[in-house]
Amino acid sequence: MSKMHLVFGGRVKDPRTLDFSDLSKIDVVGFFPDYASAEKAWRGAAQRTVDDAEMRYVIVHLHRLLDPDAKD
Structure with missing residues (x-):
């Protein structure tokens, strides 16, 4: 299996967590075949x-x- 990676982000409720404020506004940067990319x-x-x-x-x-x- 290829080593698939997803990069995404968005606004969080608290900068110390990954509790995203609005999942409908997540910015999906993309899918990548390796960690370096x-x-x-x-x-x-x-x-x-x-x-x-x-x-x-x-x-x-x-x-x-x-x-x-x-x-x-």
Whole structure:
């Protein structure tokens, strides 16, 4: 299985958490085939909103959700 990654973000209720304020306004940056390309996209999205403490972007390792027993 390919190591698929998802990068997304949005406004959070508290900058110390990942409790998103409005799931209908999530910014899906995209799906990526490896961590390096996902991290590059994450850095770009996070950098655009660096001055807004309530905006958070994350990388989700989708391959781990799809096959939790697989070794990375």
